Amino acid sequence: QIEITQVTKNYRLGKTTIQALKGVNFTVEEGEFLSVVGASGSGKTTLLNIIGCIDAASEGSVKIDGIEIKRLNDNELTDLRLRKIGFIFQTFNLIPVLNVFENIEFPLLLMNHLPKKAVVSRVNALIEQVGLTDFVRHKPAELSGGQRQRVAIARSLVTNPAIVLADEPTANLDTETGNSILALMKAINMREKSTFIFSTHDPEVLKYADRIVNIRDGRVVNPEPPVAL
Amino acid sequence: QIEITQVTKNYRLGKTTIQALKGVNFTVEEGEFLSVVGASGSGKTTLLNIIGCIDAASEGSVKIDGIEIKRLNDNELTDLRLRKIGFIFQTFNLIPVLNVFENIEFPLLLMNHLPKKAVVSRVNALIEQVGLTDFVRHKPAELSGGQRQRVAIARSLVTNPAIVLADEPTANLDTETGNSILALMKAINMREKSTFIFSTHDPEVLKYADRIVNIRDGRVVNPEPPVAL
Numbered sequence: 001q002i003e004i005t006q007v008t009k010n011y012r013l014g015k016t017t018i019q020a021l022k023g024v025n026f027t028v029e030e031g032e033f034l035s036v037v038g039a040s041g042s043g044k045t046t047l048l049n050i051i052g053c054i055d056a057a058s059e060g061s062v063k064i065d066g067i068e069i070k071r072l073n074d075n076e077l078t079d080l081r082l083r084k085i086g087f088i089f090q091t092f093n094l095i096p097v098l099n100v101f102e103n104i105e106f107p108l109l110l111m112n113h114l115p116k117k118a119v120v121s122r123v124n125a126l127i128e129q130v131g132l133t134d135f136v137r138h139k140p141a142e143l144s145g146g147q148r149q150r151v152a153i154a155r156s157l158v159t160n161p162a163i164v165l166a167d168e169p170t171a172n173l174d175t176e177t178g179n180s181i182l183a184l185m186k187a188i189n190m191r192e193k194s195t196f197i198f199s200t201h202d203p204e205v206l207k208y209a210d211r212i213v214n215i216r217d218g219r220v221v222n223p224e225p226p227v228a229l
Numbered sequence: 230q231i232e233i234t235q236v237t238k239n240y241r242l243g244k245t246t247i248q249a250l251k252g253v254n255f256t257v258e259e260g261e262f263l264s265v266v267g268a269s270g271s272g273k274t275t276l277l278n279i280i281g282c283i284d285a286a287s288e289g290s291v292k293i294d295g296i297e298i299k300r301l302n303d304n305e306l307t308d309l310r311l312r313k314i315g316f317i318f319q320t321f322n323l324i325p326v327l328n329v330f331e332n333i334e335f336p337l338l339l340m341n342h343l344p345k346k347a348v349v350s351r352v353n354a355l356i357e358q359v360g361l362t363d364f365v366r367h368k369p370a371e372l373s374g375g376q377r378q379r380v381a382i383a384r385s386l387v388t389n390p391a392i393v394l395a396d397e398p399t400a401n402l403d404t405e406t407g408n409s410i411l412a413l414m415k416a417i418n419m420r421e422k423s424t425f426i427f428s429t430h431d432p433e434v435l436k437y438a439d440r441i442v443n444i445r446d447g448r449v450v451n452p453e454p455p456v457a458l
């Protein structure tokens with residue numbers, strides 16, 4: 001499903017080069033529920049952004065279903081991201097002028113493959129599953145931090161993507177709300193066989209993980225073999 | 230120190246009125262290390278913003294050191310906030326064009342009460358205490374989520390305020406980094422007798438708290454008497 005080989009990521013800062021990832025190798029099998037764990041600044045967001053085709057590796061190879069990502073042109077990349085990947089950003093990245101319903105509906109409208117009625121019922125189902133039924137008309141600025149996080153979560157799931165990348169998805173949630181979100185994602189993972197990759201600091205998330213990948217200072221430190229399902 | 234009496238906060242959304250706080254009463258004594266705990270959407274950020282004079286209550290009274298906040302004019306309010314209060318926002322609110330050093334230095338420059346040399350050494354001490362010495366020249370966009378959170382933390386402490394309001398200050402931090410930050414804040418609290426009020430979902434933070442205030446659906450549900458120190 002996802003093959004990362006010798007991936008490095010460098011940032012230029014003035015005359016210095018920062019090595020955010022230093023030759024990362026690992027493989028994720030279809031349907032895994034995997035957690036990436038590491039200290040603040042260790043490279044989790046950088047890694048997720050590269051897997052999610054939001055950022056390009058400086059060196060190395062990223063293959064999704066056998067497709068080498070760096071061979072794709074911009075249109076093919078955009079299409080892959082829309083159809084195959086759901087991303088929950090650490091900073092949510094909601095659209096400020098759209099309300100909860102419209103933010104979640106947005107990727108489905110872009111895909112343009114469902115009739116309006118099916119879109120509405122799918123969006124409403126997700127809104128209910130993340131506990132935001134009373135807040136559908138609020139805009140992001142009219143929501144609490146954890147409510148915005150849940151909009152970002154619902155939006156990432158609405159297209160039923162094959163790969164969900166979740167960057168600290170429970171950071172702003174209390175334990176009870178966080179657990180209901182994790183149970184929802186686990187249910188989707190088991191029903192759809194979609195692949196979930198979380199970066200997290202939350203021990204509750206780790207309980208749900210099939211496998212844990214540790215990252216320290218830009219390196220993966222214990223590349224366990226993938227769990228065959 | 231801080232007296233909250235019958236505070237309500239209403240938001241208008243179209244024709245509906247949302248009651249984010251429904252008559253909150255509590256008192257915080259000088260030097261307390263207090264945690265506000267509650268589910269996502271329960272009113273924590275709203276309460277902290279009102280205590281921190283960033284937002285006004287719809288009804289009720291907020292007294293800081295005997296001063297009724299709603300009697301202050303804009304200049305007096307700005308002055309109070311700058312001199313007495315340090316705020317760690319749930320969304321950090323860093324200045325994008327300033328680097329780590331400049332972001333942390335900013336409130337001290339506004340206060341204009343220390344010579345440049347003292348400003349520099351104070352800022353550098355805090356940068357070291359939050360573990361960001363290697364990142365002083367990065368701008369917020371060139372930092373990880375937890376690094377931005379630590380800049381926000383250092384900035385809130387740089388003026389040595391009498392009251393520190395921390396809205397989920399460890400949300401984006403791994404347990405080890407989070408604990409070093411909490412130990413730092415506890416040390417400041419004990420040395421300076423400054424008052425710390427956290428909203429948090431993190432059980433690690435609760436271990437440091439003298440007192441826990443539970444909030445549910447806009448109401449404080451177990452107003453324990455303040456811990457006399």
Ligand SMILES: Nc1ncnc2c1ncn2[C@@H]1O[C@H](COP(=O)(O)OP(=O)(O)OP(=O)(O)O)[C@@H](O)[C@H]1O
Pocket residue numbers: 135138141142143144145146147172173174240241242247248249267268269270271272273274275276319
């Ligand atoms: N501008 C607004 N207009 C309408 N409702 C609002 C507005 N801002 C906040 N709210 C609502 O007020 C309630 C309390 O919000 P608040 O941000 O205080 O919650 P919180 O306890 O900090 O939650 P979290 O843990 O998710 O950060 C929420 O239900 C939220 O939707």
Ligand SMILES: Nc1ncnc2c1ncn2[C@@H]1O[C@H](COP(=O)(O)OP(=O)(O)OP(=O)(O)O)[C@@H](O)[C@H]1O
Pocket residue numbers: 011012013018019020038039040041042043044045046047090364367370371372373374375376401402403
């Ligand atoms: N644009 C950039 N320029 C320079 N350095 C960067 C840039 N973006 C990220 N970095 C650095 O790369 C490293 C890895 O960042 P990353 O965001 O992947 O960490 P993280 O593991 O997600 O951390 P956190 O848990 O705090 O979110 C950090 O040390 C960060 O300062």
Ligand SMILES: [Mg+2]
Pocket residue numbers: 044045046090167373374375
């Ligand atoms: Mg990150």
Ligand SMILES: [Mg+2]
Pocket residue numbers: 144145146273274275319396
């Ligand atoms: Mg909040």
